[in-house]
Amino acid sequence: MQPQRVTRSDVAREAGTSVAVVSYVVNNGPRPVAPATRQRVLDAIKKTGYRPNGIARALASGTTQTYGLIIPNISNPFLSSMAHALQREAFSKGQVLLLADSGDDRQRELELINNLLHRQVDGLLYTSVDRHPYIELIQASGTPFVMLDRVDLPVSAILVDERAAAFQATHHLIEHGYHDIAIICGPMDMLNTSDRLNGWRDAMQQAGLKINEEWIFSTSYTRPGGYAAAQNMLQGRLPQAVFCTNELQAFGCLRAMAERGFSAPKDIALVCFNGTIESEFNVPSLTTVRQPIDLMAKNAIEMLQNWNGEPTCREFAFSLQIGESCGCHSDNKDPSLTIKR
Incomplete structure (x- = not known):
């Protein structure tokens, strides 16, 4: 048999006050309660083991x-x-x-x-x-x-605008002089994958660069996904740069590159999407699209x-936070540099 639930009436009886005063203490208003009375109510709550009924409160107020x-x-x-x-x-x-x-x-x-x-x-x-x-x-x-x-x-x-952000990230690689640029993107059934892939295509086409369909690697937005995609990428003709469409993919990609003796940006430059504070503290620091x-x-x-x-x-508005992975900071070591849109 379950014990009977303690009510505000029980607390009021123990504190020698009204149920309304107990409510004012529990809800911190709407009316003030004298300090001594408030303390009696708090002591009674502790003694009786009273717990406010959130469900009842929600029903009464219309909000949870x-x-x-x-x-x-x-x-x-x-x-x-x-x-x-x-x-x-x-x-x-x-x-x-x-x-x-x-x-x-x-x-x-x-x-x-x-x-x-x-x-x-x-x-x-x-x-x-x-x-x-x-x-x-x-x-x-x-x-x-x-x-x-x-x-x-x-x-x-x-x-x-993820398409525009992907365009800017890819365009930044093109500004470095890279022409052979691969992309590690998300699953093809995701809308943001389409936006980021199209942004990469837009930048390549605007620059008059050839799009190599073999350098499109679709995978999960995870470290293992980026790692597996990079392993596939490294088995063929190497691109000069790669755009990873999220931060975790970039981490996995860098791991796969390191296992083959490659590094960014020396062998393959890299930019990514949706960077966090982790991008700043990675070695190399990542050039990445940041959202506010x-x-x-x-x-x-x-x-x-x-x-x-x-x-x-x-x-x-998004910003492109400049790190070391794209080839920047060879002279400028300020990791706070950003390009905003």
Whole structure:
């Protein structure tokens, strides 16, 4: 037999005060409570073992004070940096952020969405594992949501122009004088892969350079993926440079190069996409596209809080952070140099 749940009436009786006063102490308002009375209530809470009923509070207020965050893989440094920024911003607004990691599994993603909707979260922040997010399910629930990347649907989203960013990263290699440029991209069924691959193609074509289809290596956005793709790349005619479409792929690529006695930028120059602080401390430091994560997180939370049902898309400027992997810094050793768009 389960013990009877302690209520605010029990606390009020123990403290010798009213239930309303207990509520004021628990909720820190809306009315002030005298210090001595407040302490009696806190002592009574400790003695009785009272725990506030969050579910009842949510039913009464119409809010759970929680947001859900659905991402493909928290081990990705970019996604973990974004999650950290979102958590910090949500907390500053009095919200708790529930993390749901789908592990790059579409079925698990669906189950996590249903779980968060069942918990009646106040809003969802969402990045899907592929180009087929479960938008209709979320819309049917009436839950506010913001996508954390581009989707081909009229929904609220925060994003950067990934095609333009990939163009700039590739163009930077071309400015170094590299003509033979390979690309290690993500899975072909992902929309951001298409954007980054097209940006690479745009830069090559604008410069009048030949696109070698054999130098397109599609793989997962992981270290092992980058490592395996680079192993394949190193078996044929070597490119002068490579554009890795995320930071983890770049780390895997550098490992494969090192095992063959190659280094960047001496043998093969390298730039990547979605760099984090890890890129700055790698050896060599990576030239990488950076997104304004803190600003994007701030806007995403604001969009949920000001939700009116109308799709809102906010695009943010990216920057190309210059490191050593592309061949820069031979004379200039300032790792803070960036090229902004």
